Amino acid sequence: LAYEGLKRPDDAVVSLKQAARLAPRDLDVQLALASVLLRTGKEKEARPHVEAAAELAPTEPEVLRMVAALHTREGKHAEAVAAYEAILADAPEDAEARLALARTLVRAERAEEALPHLERLAKERPKEAVIFSEWGGVLAKLGRFKGADGALARLDQALALQPNLPSAQVRKIAALAATGQCKPAQAAHKGLVDGGPKAELKAQADEALAPCVKKSK
Numbered sequence: 553l554a555y556e557g558l559k560r561p562d563d564a565v566v567s568l569k570q571a572a573r574l575a576p577r578d579l580d581v582q583l584a585l586a587s588v589l590l591r592t593g594k595e596k597e598a599r600p601h602v603e604a605a606a607e608l609a610p611t612e613p614e615v616l617r618m619v620a621a622l623h624t625r626e627g628k629h630a631e632a633v634a635a636y637e638a639i640l641a642d643a644p645e646d647a648e649a650r651l652a653l654a655r656t657l658v659r660a661e662r663a664e665e666a667l668p669h670l671e672r673l674a675k676e677r678p679k680e681a682v683i684f685s686e687w688g689g690v691l692a693k694l695g696r697f698k699g700a701d702g703a704l705a706r707l708d709q710a711l712a713l714q715p716n717l718p719s720a721q722v723r724k725i726a727a728l729a730a731t732g733q734c735k736p737a738q739a740a741h742k743g744l745v746d747g748g749p750k751a752e753l754k755a756q757a758d759e760a761l762a763p764c765v766k767k768s769k
Contacts (some may be wrong), residue, residue, distance in 0.1 A: 564588045572601065579608045579615070586618050595625045613639050613646065620652065629660035647673060654686060663693045681714035689723050697731045704728070718744075718753050726760035734764035 568585035575581055582605040589598035602622045605615045620635035636653035639646055650673055654666040670687040677683055688706035697703045704727050710720035721744045728737035741761045745754055 562592075565592075572604075576604065577608060579605055579612070582608065583614060583618055586622070590618075590621055590625060595622060598622060611638070611642065613643065613649070617649070617652075620656070624656060624659070629656055632656045633660055633662075647677060651683065651686065654690070658690055658693065663690050666690050679713060681710040681717045681720065684710035684713065685717055685720035685723060688720065688727070692723060692727050692730070697727050704731075716747070718749070718756075722753070722756045722760050725757055729761055729763040737761055737764050 565585065565588055568581060568588060571578065571581045572585055582601045586598045586601040586605060589595075589601065599622060602618050605612075606619055609615050616635045616639045620632040623629070623632035623635065633653065633656050636649050636656060639649040640653065643649070650669050654669040654673075657663065657666040657669075667687075667690060670683060670690060673680075673683045674687060684706050688703045688710060691697070691701075691703035691706060699705065704724065707720050707724040707727060710717055711724065714720070721740065725737050725740045725744070728734070728740060738761065741757050744757050749757070
């Protein structure tokens with residue numbers, strides 16, 4: 553998949569399409585072309601190449617990941633869940649697939665089902681902040697904010713491991729604001745914004761703080 557690193561994806565697409573015409577049963581070429589097309593937002597163009605890869609190697613983990621990625625882009629979250637579950641059926645130790653499954657279950661409005669996967673990941677990888685951030689995000693979505701097993705506690709664990717993890721920073725602001733803890737929410741917001749974040753991250757932080765802003769008006 554050498555084309556993944558090319559800075560000019562359009563050039564990669566041209567080269568890979570030519571390779572796919574010459575060798576339509578080359579799995580690596582089909583996966584590489586599908587990947588570049590998905591990364592550039594061309595889901596419709598990617599679909600036939602994902603389907604070709606799935607026909608060539610339907611149980612290959614990298615193929616199933618690509619199938620899941622396509623379904624996610626298309627908003628077909630149940631199908632994406634099924635693809636990640638197929639990976640884990642053969643390789644339950646695949647942490648990347650398990651985390652992706654948890655995230656996809658949340659997108660599919662099945663947040664409760666994501667919890668056991670995140671709990672398992674936290675036990676297996678207790679030093680990975682992103683897992684605790686995702687766990688806190690799911691608990692917040694379910695309205696479970698407080699206590700030793702609540703969203704705020706999990707987000708604190710994430711930030712203890714990685715203080716500048718953007719997802720955990722934003723989620724903590726949102727959790728504090730949602731529970732009426734506006735002073736600490738504002739302090740957390742200030743701490744993030746004072747660091748000069750990118751515009752997108754600042755917008756997320758502002759949105760997370762919005763309940764407190766409305767309350768103060």
